[in-house]
Every structure is written in C-alpha cells, then in structure tokens.
Amino acid sequence: MPFVNIKITRDGVSPEKKALLIRGVTDLLADLLGKNPRTTVVVIDEVETDNWGIGGETVTVRRQRGE
Amino acid sequence: MPFVNIKITRDGVSPEKKALLIRGVTDLLADLLGKNPRTTVVVIDEVETDNWGIGGETVTVRRQRGE
Amino acid sequence: MPFVNIKITRDGVSPEKKALLIRGVTDLLADLLGKNPRTTVVVIDEVETDNWGIGGETVTVRRQRGE
Amino acid sequence: MPFVNIKITRDGVSPEKKALLIRGVTDLLADLLGKNPRTTVVVIDEVETDNWGIGGETVTVRRQRGE
Amino acid sequence: MPFVNIKITRDGVSPEKKALLIRGVTDLLADLLGKNPRTTVVVIDEVETDNWGIGGETVTVRRQRGE
Amino acid sequence: MPFVNIKITRDGVSPEKKALLIRGVTDLLADLLGKNPRTTVVVIDEVETDNWGIGGETVTVRRQRGE
Known part of the structure; x- marks a missing residue:
C-alpha cells in the first residue's frame, strides 16, 4: 500500500528505465518492509x-x- | 483552507469533468468537515x-x- | 489507481469523519472518472x-x- | 537540506523569474533557519x-x- | 539531485530499516539513472x-x- | 493562489520563525510573480x-x- 513519488529532472529517461525503477522500488519495499x-x-x-x-x-x- | 492534490493517469479527462471533480471534493470538505x-x-x-x-x-x- | 492527498489543519477530526471523507472522495473518482x-x-x-x-x-x- | 515545492498556475513565468524565486526561497531558509x-x-x-x-x-x- | 517521498502506514518501522530503505532507493537511482x-x-x-x-x-x- | 510545501528536519523551530518564513515566502511570490x-x-x-x-x-x- 505504500505510495512513492520520485522527482527527477526531465532528461529523456526511457520507458524501460522507468519500468526498472518502478520494479526496483516496489521490490525494495516488499523485501525490507514486507x-x-x-x-x-x-x-x-x-x-x-x-x-x-x-x-x-x-x-x-x-x-x-x-556542473 | 484545505489543500487537495489528486493524481490520476493522463487519459484525456475533459475540463468539464475536472470542474465537477473540483466542485465535488470542495463540497465534501465543506459538508463533512465544515x-x-x-x-x-x-x-x-x-x-x-x-x-x-x-x-x-x-x-x-x-x-x-x-488489464 | 488515483492517489489523493488531503491536507487539513489538525483540529481533532474523528476517525468516523475521516472514514466518510475517504469514502466520499473514492466514490467521486469512481462516479465522475470511472x-x-x-x-x-x-x-x-x-x-x-x-x-x-x-x-x-x-x-x-x-x-x-x-478569524 | 530543505525541500521546497512551489505550485503555481502555468502563466508563462520566465526562466529569469524562476531563478529569482529559487534564489529568494533558498536565501530565506538560510537567513531565518540557518x-x-x-x-x-x-x-x-x-x-x-x-x-x-x-x-x-x-x-x-x-x-x-x-476574476 | 532526485527527491523521493515514500509514504507508508505508521507501523513502528525501525531506524535501521529506514536507513536500509534510504540506502536502497539512493543506490537504485544511481545505478539505473546515473x-x-x-x-x-x-x-x-x-x-x-x-x-x-x-x-x-x-x-x-x-x-x-x-485484511 | 500559489501553494508552497516546505519540508525541513524537525529541530524545534519556534512558532515565530515559522511565521517569518511563511511571511517571507508569501511576500516573495507577491513581489516576484505578482x-x-x-x-x-x-x-x-x-x-x-x-x-x-x-x-x-x-x-x-x-x-x-x-556532519
């Protein structure tokens, strides 16, 4: 049930990278916090x-x- | 004085629907919480x-x- | 799948009122936007x-x- | 380390004005709260x-x- | 420079778990998006x-x- | 009509400082963006x-x- 909001600069991140990020954060919350x-x-x-x-x-x- | 943020997927909701949503949420907060x-x-x-x-x-x- | 964040001042709103607010906002999003x-x-x-x-x-x- | 989110209506604010706003808010947080x-x-x-x-x-x- | 906000229910998550979550999300953003x-x-x-x-x-x- | 959310660590900022911060940010938005x-x-x-x-x-x- 967690809700995660990730703010990044708009730099043309691909849909595939976004999908991996979403998967990764979701897995972290499952693994660490159940x-x-x-x-x-x-x-x-x-x-x-x-x-x-x-x-x-x-x-x-x-x-x-x-910079 | 409440502040409400509604996040939805971008699916071409019309301005009229958005106006109804804004009116509905505003009325709810007035009716339930004064x-x-x-x-x-x-x-x-x-x-x-x-x-x-x-x-x-x-x-x-x-x-x-x-899905 | 919508996510709604409602910010109000802390004034001792009862759990029952909060439950009604959550129900009302959820119903609005179902009725207006499906x-x-x-x-x-x-x-x-x-x-x-x-x-x-x-x-x-x-x-x-x-x-x-x-005021 | 503060994080500030400013929501305004989209009215064509220039990059220069945005830069001044960012500078101003950052200075305020330094001056008032260190x-x-x-x-x-x-x-x-x-x-x-x-x-x-x-x-x-x-x-x-x-x-x-x-209005 | 990303900013991540994670909302979870208050269930007594330990400081150690929170530290692991922060580390994990930070690493994901470095690994996937640089x-x-x-x-x-x-x-x-x-x-x-x-x-x-x-x-x-x-x-x-x-x-x-x-439930 | 702007909405500003300021997140800081909880370090016992006094009500007077908070009031100055609110006044300062409000004035900035009036002066810079009208x-x-x-x-x-x-x-x-x-x-x-x-x-x-x-x-x-x-x-x-x-x-x-x-640190």
Whole structure:
C-alpha cells in the first residue's frame, strides 16, 4: 500500500528505465518492509531544469557552467 | 483552507469533468468537515502511464496486457 | 489507481469523519472518472496550525485574532 | 537540506523569474533557519488552469468571469 | 539531485530499516539513472492508519476485519 | 493562489520563525510573480531525522558522525 513519488529532472529517461525503477522500488519495499507489491504505487515526476533549483540556482544555469 | 492534490493517469479527462471533480471534493470538505469552500484548493496532476507504476509495473505495460 | 492527498489543519477530526471523507472522495473518482475504487488511495495529512500559513500569517495567529 | 515545492498556475513565468524565486526561497531558509543553501532544493510545478480549483471552481472558469 | 517521498502506514518501522530503505532507493537511482547519490534526498512519511484509505475504507477498518 | 510545501528536519523551530518564513515566502511570490498574498498557502512539514535521507544515509547517522 505504500505510495512513492520520485522527482527527477526531465532528461529523456526511457520507458524501460522507468519500468526498472518502478520494479526496483516496489521490490525494495516488499523485501525490507514486507509491503504488498500488488498495491504499491510509484509515480515519477519529470521536472524541467528551469524549474529545479539547488544551491540557489536552477539546474539549467548550473549545467551551462558545466556542473 | 484545505489543500487537495489528486493524481490520476493522463487519459484525456475533459475540463468539464475536472470542474465537477473540483466542485465535488470542495463540497465534501465543506459538508463533512465544515471547511470553507472559498479557500479550498484542489490541484489535479495528470501523469503519463509510463510514469505510473502499480504492482511493480507501469500502467503502460499493464494496459498492453489488457488489464 | 488515483492517489489523493488531503491536507487539513489538525483540529481533532474523528476517525468516523475521516472514514466518510475517504469514502466520499473514492466514490467521486469512481462516479465522475470511472476510476476503480479498489485501488484508489487517499492519504490525509493533519498539519499543526503553527505550520499552516495563509495570507502571510499562520492559522494560529489568525485564530487568535478571531478569524 | 530543505525541500521546497512551489505550485503555481502555468502563466508563462520566465526562466529569469524562476531563478529569482529559487534564489529568494533558498536565501530565506538560510537567513531565518540557518539552512545550508548548497543542499536546499526547490521544485516549481506549473499547473494548467483547468487543473487548479479554488472556491469549488477551476481557475479557467474564474478568469472567464473576469476574476 | 532526485527527491523521493515514500509514504507508508505508521507501523513502528525501525531506524535501521529506514536507513536500509534510504540506502536502497539512493543506490537504485544511481545505478539505473546515473543520479549523484550525494545529492539524492529521500523523505519517509509515516501515516496513521485512520488517515490512510484504500478501496474507500481506512486501513484501521480493513485491519479490524482481518485484511 | 500559489501553494508552497516546505519540508525541513524537525529541530524545534519556534512558532515565530515559522511565521517569518511563511511571511517571507508569501511576500516573495507577491513581489516576484505578482501572486495574491491573500490566497497564498504555505505548509511546513517537520520530518524526523530518522526519516530524512541524503547521500544514502539518514540525517541521524550523519549528525552522529559530526556532519
């Protein structure tokens, strides 16, 4: 019954990678906490780099500087 | 003053249906809990089926199997 | 499969009221959008009035003023 | 280490304004609470006006009425 | 830089289990998506069973029935 | 009408500091984006250090090491 929300920057992650991530997180919750995988929900949010800030700067600006 | 976030898969729900959902949730909070509808906020997130997992699989894959 | 998060101030809402709210939101999503109630998840967060701000003030302060 | 999520309606806010908002919120958390700006994360969600409800109505409908 | 929020029912999960969960999710994001583990944030919310609904019922009620 | 959710570790922030944070964020949104402060909502979540992970470790463990 867990609900997991994963926020990442929008960088063209493939559907196959997303499927592996969902499988991996669901398995972790089953293995570590005994949670029922059938009712585990995982939602991935992909966020534009202009809309993600860290260290007081957007990811867009950080990447332009080569970070 | 309540804040409600509703996450659903992106399936082309019409603006009219969204408006009915917002009205319905706002009324429920007023009727059951006495919350002021004027300051009740409802935000609907529509999520791609590749980004929504349940039972360790994406909704995309489940629908391809006919579920 | 929808996921709903409802944030309200912590004001001693009874378990019975919470159950009615969960039932009501689940039914709305089934009736309006055809969502399967069996996999609809609703999570209620109760927030201290010191931690909820509206209009630039905490709810604690607003209530002290009689609002 | 704080995490801040800001939801606003999608109204064409420029990358420069978003950058200023991220900088401002990060500075506030450093100045008021002593939080390390280097690990402060700010994520901005821009929401369609059809998907944002207040007072039981969508923002789309309210704006059509001139509010 | 990913941000992960995990919501589970409050059932007395030990700090050691939580640490393993945080480690596991962080490693998954590094292994699958190449995300930097140093800036990956994971926040676990533990929710009272009265406040968690699935299938239109609270978890409290479902457990009383033996589900 | 913006909605802001601020997650910080639970470290005994005073009600006065929280009130300043709410005021500051509300003012920023008004000054930078022209948002109406009367309908701006800010919710602060305080999270136990066992439940907050960064760099694959809980904040509890990091603090024990003196970080």
